[in-house]
Amino acid sequence: MEELKGKRGIIALIALIIITIGLLSSLEKLTGRVNPGISEVYNALAYLVAPNNLATWVYDWRGFDTLIETAVIYVGGLVSALVIGRGVVQMKKCKQESPVTSKPLEFRVESLTVILEYLGIPAAILLISYGIMIVTGSSTSGGGGFQCGVIMTSAYLLAAILYGKNNPIKFGKRFIIGIGAIGLGGYALLGLPGYLATGYWQYNIGADVWSLVPSILHTIFGDPFRLSLILKEGVFYSTPGIVPLINIAEAFNVIGAIGLIYFAFLYGWSDEGE
Amino acid sequence: MMLGEITPSLIAFILGIIFGTQLNYKLTKGMIILLISFSIVASLLFGVFTFTYSIYGGYIAPGIGFSMPLITATIGIIIGKLLKR
Amino acid sequence: MIESISNLWSIPLLVIIPMLTAIIVNFLYDKAIKPIAISSAIIILIISIISPYGYHWFCGHPALNPETLTFTFNPNIFGYKLSLEFIFGPLQHIMIFISSLILLFCVILSTIGLTKHQGPYIALLFLLFMSSAIVIMVNDLYHLWIAVEIGSLIVVGIAAASGTSISHKAALKYGLFSAISGAGLAVSLALVLGLTGFSNISDAIMYLKQFGIGEMSTVLYIAFGFFVLSWMYAGGLAPIHPLKSEVYGASYPHGTALLQAQSKLMLVAIGIIMLRLFGMLPFVKEVMIFLSVITMMIGVIMALIQIDFRWIIAYLIISHSGFVTLGIGLGTQEGLIGGIFQAVNDIIYMTILLLCCEALFYFGGKTSTKEAYDIAKKSPFIATATILGAIAASGIPPFNGFQSEIILIQACLKEGLPEIAVLILMVSVTTFIALLRGIYRIFLKPPELQDQDNSNVDLPKVLIIGIIIFIILSIIIGIYPDIVLRFIIPVVKEVLSI
Numbered sequence: 038m039e040e041l042k043g044k045r046g047i048i049a050l051i052a053l054i055i056i057t058i059g060l061l062s063s064l065e066k067l068t069g070r071v072n073p074g075i076s077e078v079y080n081a082l083a084y085l086v087a088p089n090n091l092a093t094w095v096y097d098w099r100g101f102d103t104l105i106e107t108a109v110i111y112v113g114g115l116v117s118a119l120v121i122g123r124g125v126v127q128m129k130k131c132k133q134e135s136p137v138t139s140k141p142l143e144f145r146v147e148s149l150t151v152i153l154e155y156l157g158i159p160a161a162i163l164l165i166s167y168g169i170m171i172v173t174g175s176s177t178s179g180g181g182g183f184q185c186g187v188i189m190t191s192a193y194l195l196a197a198i199l200y201g202k203n204n205p206i207k208f209g210k211r212f213i214i215g216i217g218a219i220g221l222g223g224y225a226l227l228g229l230p231g232y233l234a235t236g237y238w239q240y241n242i243g244a245d246v247w248s249l250v251p252s253i254l255h256t257i258f259g260d261p262f263r264l265s266l267i268l269k270e271g272v273f274y275s276t277p278g279i280v281p282l283i284n285i286a287e288a289f290n291v292i293g294a295i296g297l298i299y300f301a302f303l304y305g306w307s308d309e310g311e
Numbered sequence: 312m313m314l315g316e317i318t319p320s321l322i323a324f325i326l327g328i329i330f331g332t333q334l335n336y337k338l339t340k341g342m343i344i345l346l347i348s349f350s351i352v353a354s355l356l357f358g359v360f361t362f363t364y365s366i367y368g369g370y371i372a373p374g375i376g377f378s379m380p381l382i383t384a385t386i387g388i389i390i391g392k393l394l395k396r
Numbered sequence: 397m398i399e400s401i402s403n404l405w406s407i408p409l410l411v412i413i414p415m416l417t418a419i420i421v422n423f424l425y426d427k428a429i430k431p432i433a434i435s436s437a438i439i440i441l442i443i444s445i446i447s448p449y450g451y452h453w454f455c456g457h458p459a460l461n462p463e464t465l466t467f468t469f470n471p472n473i474f475g476y477k478l479s480l481e482f483i484f485g486p487l488q489h490i491m492i493f494i495s496s497l498i499l500l501f502c503v504i505l506s507t508i509g510l511t512k513h514q515g516p517y518i519a520l521l522f523l524l525f526m527s528s529a530i531v532i533m534v535n536d537l538y539h540l541w542i543a544v545e546i547g548s549l550i551v552v553g554i555a556a557a558s559g560t561s562i563s564h565k566a567a568l569k570y571g572l573f574s575a576i577s578g579a580g581l582a583v584s585l586a587l588v589l590g591l592t593g594f595s596n597i598s599d600a601i602m603y604l605k606q607f608g609i610g611e612m613s614t615v616l617y618i619a620f621g622f623f624v625l626s627w628m629y630a631g632g633l634a635p636i637h638p639l640k641s642e643v644y645g646a647s648y649p650h651g652t653a654l655l656q657a658q659s660k661l662m663l664v665a666i667g668i669i670m671l672r673l674f675g676m677l678p679f680v681k682e683v684m685i686f687l688s689v690i691t692m693m694i695g696v697i698m699a700l701i702q703i704d705f706r707w708i709i710a711y712l713i714i715s716h717s718g719f720v721t722l723g724i725g726l727g728t729q730e731g732l733i734g735g736i737f738q739a740v741n742d743i744i745y746m747t748i749l750l751l752c753c754e755a756l757f758y759f760g761g762k763t764s765t766k767e768a769y770d771i772a773k774k775s776p777f778i779a780t781a782t783i784l785g786a787i788a789a790s791g792i793p794p795f796n797g798f799q800s801e802i803i804l805i806q807a808c809l810k811e812g813l814p815e816i817a818v819l820i821l822m823v824s825v826t827t828f829i830a831l832l833r834g835i836y837r838i839f840l841k842p843p844e845l846q847d848q849d850n851s852n853v854d855l856p857k858v859l860i861i862g863i864i865i866f867i868i869l870s871i872i873i874g875i876y877p878d879i880v881l882r883f884i885i886p887v888v889k890e891v892l893s894i
Contacts, residue, residue: 056621060583063615067590070612074593074603075476078460082478088362101454101480105530105542108415112523112546115422115516116553120567124425124516125559128509128648131761136559158336159346162388166350169326169384170357173319177360189330205336212333218423225412225419236403237456237479238412247458247467264315264362276315285322308513 086244087176087277088266095181096280100239103283104224107182107290111221114294121301123308141305144201157199161206164192168288175284176262176277182284186291193296197303208296217293223286227279230258243278316368319360323380327387332395334388343389350385354378400472406447407482407533408454410492413440414526418519425515430507433518437500440525444492453479477596481535486883487736491532491664494743495657499525501862505650505754508856520553521654528658531665537588538595540669541581544630547658548574554651555643566642573639577629584622587615588673601672601894613677620674624683627670631663633721634691637698637714644710649754652706653747656713660739663717667724667735668891675727684725689816692718696826705756705763705834709749712789712827716742719820723804730807732888733881738800740880741788741873745797748785748866749831751859752778756838758853765834768841774853779839781863786835788870790828796873797824 079098086093095103119125122138149157172185196206231240235249242250243258259276266273359369359376369379417436421429451471453459458467459475468475502521506514527547534540551574556567585595591612592600609616627633632640640659644652667684674680695715702708720742723735755778756763759771772779788795791802801820808817873880 059618059621063587063618066612066615067587071590072593072603074589075478075595075599076593078476078478097455098457098478099455099480099538102539102542105539105546108523109542109546109549111419112520112549112553115519116549116556119516119520119553120556120564122559124422124513124557126506126510126514126517126557127559128757128761129511130509130758133558133761134560137561137564138559159342159349162334162346163349163353163385165330166323166327166381166384166388167353169323169330169387170354170378170381172326173323173380174360174378177362203335205334207335208333214423214425218419222416222419225415228408228412231456232408235456236405238408238452238454240456247456249456260314261318262315263313265313265364266362267364274313281319281322285326 082246084266084273084275085246086241086275087280088264088275089176089178092176092181092277092280092284096283097241097244097277100241100283101228103287104228104239107221107224107287110294111217111290114217114297117298118301118306122306123301139302139305142303146199146201149199153199157196158205161192161196161199164195165189165206168192172284172288173281176280177264182287183291185284185288186295189288189292190295190299194299197299202304208300210300213293213296213300215293216289217297220286220288220290220293224283224290227283227286230254230279241278241280243276244280245278316363316365320367320379320383323384324387327384327389328391328394331388331391331393334392334395336392338389338392346385346389347382350382351377354381357381400470401448401450402453402469402471403456404448404450404452404484406443407450407452407484409443410440410447410484410529410533411482411526413443414522414529418522418526421515421522422519423515426513429515429518433503433507433522434500436522437496437503441493441496441500444489444496447484447489449485449489452482452484453477454482455479474602476594476599480539481596481598482530482533483535484533485887487664487887488533490740490880490883491661492529494740495525495528495654495661497865498653498657498743498747501751501858502650502654504858505856505862506648508858509650509754509757510648517554517557520550520557521651524550524554524654524658528661531658532661534665535597536595537585537597537600537669540597540666541578541585544581544626544662544666545578547662548577548630551643551655551658554655555647557651558646558648560646563646566639566646570639570643573636574629577626580622580625580629584619584626587619587622591615591619597669597672604673616674616677620670620677620680623666623670623674624687627663627666627721628687630666631659631717631721632714633663633687633717634694634714637691637694637711641695641698641707641710641714644713645704645707649706649750649757652710652713653750656746656750657743659713660717660720660743663720664724664736664739667721668732671724671727671732672891672894681725681727684727685722685813685816688718688720688722688725689819690718691715691721692819692823696823696830699830700826700833702830703765705765705838706753708765708830708834709746709753712830713742713746715823715827716746716789718823719801719804722816722820723807726807726811728807728811729888729892730803730810732891733884734800734803734807736884736888737803737877737880740884741796741800741870744866744870744873745785745788745795748781748863748870749789751863751866752782752785755855755859755863758855758859763838765837767837768843769838770840770842772839773842775855777860778855778863779835781867782835782839784867784870786828786831788867788874789831791824792828794871794874796870796877799874799877 125136168185168188171180175181228239263276354377357378369377457478461475530543552571592603594600699711791797805817
């Protein structure tokens with residue numbers, strides 16, 4: 038960071054100190070006086086959707102926010118791979134300098150011990166099953182699409198570190214990009230049933246909190262995930278509706294995006310062959 | 312018993328098959344037994360999902376419960392791998 | 397005017413269609429991209445033209461009326477919104493129409509002019525349009541933040557797409573620093589959310605008006621500070637101008653056309669939100685005016701000393717962003733009208749110049765003003781169009797730049813700021829000088845060495861059509877400014893009535 042040496046660095050430091058003081062003092066002022074606002078209403082209504090309140094917040098009340106945030110991860114993967122060399126474009130009609138690309142990493146896996154060689158692959162496979170378990174439990178217990186994607190891609194990374202180029206978890210290029218496309222596209226299209234039925238994009242027709250859809254749709258999308266909630270206030274029958282499906286799409290998208298980043302950074306990118 | 316207790320295990324099975332087809336490793340019989348037994352132990356450690364009250368959901372007795380999706384996902388991965396061959 | 401619909405059909409389509417197109421073309425990577433991309437750009441353009449006005453509450457949750465404690469789906473009855481609210485009104489209509497027009501030409505030009513494997517690049521163009529459409533339509537702080545964040549990530553991608561070391565450098569710098577923009581907005585959002593409890597902007601304003609802030613005004617000031625930070629980064633205002641102008645200079649000109657449209661949209665959208673949220677605090681407008689004046693001056697001075705036509709335009713875009721923010725910063729009716737009108741005009745005449753710049757790539761891609769190329773002889777059309785674009789950018793009648801600048805000058809005089817009015821005039825004149833210097837060297841001056849090939853160059857027809865359309869738009873708006881002003885004036889009245 039050449040730019041931050043000398044006078045500029047001092048100015049930046051002073052600005053940082055002023056910002057920090059301002060921020061800390063305002064946080065101190067807000068302590069104990071944070072206004073609950075709309076979140077009280079959200080909390081009061083939460084039991085109507087998923088048993089896990091967090092899942093309701095992220096995928097139902099603010100479900101469309103999460104779609105665009107998921108797209109941030111997708112774009113992150115896309116741009117990172119672009120920088121490595123996937124999809125670099127040049128003008129046909131004029132000569133430019135040749136694009137910057139990065140070479141694949143060099144692996145040295147000869148030094149792998151016997152224990153790692155035998156236990157590495159079961160560990161990676163069990164990590165994948167763990168990721169799948171996490172995504173299926175999204176609406177009842179902690180977990181969800183983001184976490185699942187991160188766990189699965191860490192299994193991929195683990196296998197890549199242990200086995201190098203002969204990665205036993207062999208996500209191909211088209212598989213990774215395809216799964217990302219299915220993930221984000223699927224999430225986006227899960228809004229369509231609600232849009233067609235009520236006019237509101239991504240209305241959760243499975244949970245149908247505001248009774249806007251015919252009961253047949255409510256049954257199709259809601260019943261597969263219906264659970265009985267035995268609480269001290271009584272027994273409730275609640276279904277998260279499309280929330281579990283959204284989580285699976287989310288997981289696919291994260292696997293696609295982070296997997297693409299890992300793939301491109303580890304093995305480089307060449308446009309030839311699969 | 313509600314459908315919501317079975318569906319996660321089914322989904323886990325299908326996802327397992329999808330990702331199992333991407334494995335590029337020769338699974339021996341010993342490895343399959345190792346994987347399944349490990350997954351059963353792990354599912355016992357993780358316990359059941361909240362609000363599942365049946366043997367399908369994994370709840371067997373107070374304090375004992377299996378996280379069924381973990382087991383079905385592992386089985387799915389193995390089957391997916393065998394399908395690919 | 398805006399109907400009482402909370403489930404307007406067009407709003408989700410304007411966001412989802414570009415997203416799905418981006419996913420598909422990114423997956424296809426190479427084959428069959430052209431028909432899909434072009435047809436969906438046309439569909440977006442049509443939707444942006446025919447869409448009625450209204451609201452969309454995503455996820456379909458109603459608003460809670462605090463007095464009666466009843467839920468309603470009618471957006472005209474006041475209530476705290478449980479869902480995420482998007483608005484499609486006159487402002488959104490004109491802004492999204494122009495960006496989708498640029499998107500269409502961008503997509504066609506990139507499918508014609510670029511080498512294969514265009515999937516990711518065209519995907520980024522569509523996502524850039526999506527992010528700017530979200531920024532201009534959204535009425536929610538939290539979602540605004542996400543849109544700004546995804547927008548800056550996409551800008552990085554578009555800048556890096558040519559794969560040259562210059563573009564990588566520009567992309568890296570912008571990527572590092574634009575993270576601050578997103579983070580600043582996030583902190584600001586957190587503070588406003590802590591104060592009011594509402595992420596919907598109208599609800600937050602309503603709460604602040606009803607209950608006041610009293611001693612908590614310092615918190616609001618800090619929130620404003622972070623908002624300004626993100627405004628600066630998003631629009632490339634001084635002192636952040638080098639980052640953004642490098643991105644403009646390093647991207648392909650058609651990409652820059654879309655980038656500058658997105659950046660103007662962000663400036664307008666965030667500026668109006670700042671005015672609505674913080675307008676009642678003292679000094680807020682002064683800060684905004686100060687930043688604008690500095691940006692105007694530095695941008696145009698930097699443009700004067702550039703030796704590459706693309707970089708001259710890049711710095712002029714920055715400088716003219718200052719006009720937009722100046723109008724919004726004045727906060728009066730004339731000022732706001734002038735600022736938003738200037739944003740529209742700016743997008744149009746800069747697109748003319750950038751498309752002409754794109755044409756230079758077909759003549760060998762040399763844009764340095766150190767040498768002379770005599771392009772006017774090879775293509776009198778491009779030379780004429782560039783000169784017309786320069787005239788429009790300098791605010792000379794009968795082109796559109798004149799109309800908005802005169803409104804801005806009048807607004808400054810009315811506010812008792814004759815100095816700034818003079819400054820606007822000076823910046824306009826200097827713009828002309830800076831552009832003419834480049835135009836003379838590249839288009840008019842005969843080359844010193846006669847070794848250049850005189851082979852005929854076929855410009856793509858779409859490029860010529862695009863340039864003609866934007867010149868016509870520029871002239872029409874210059875003669876009948878009312879066709880744009882009738883979209884802007886009701887919005888301004890609504891903003892000021894809050």
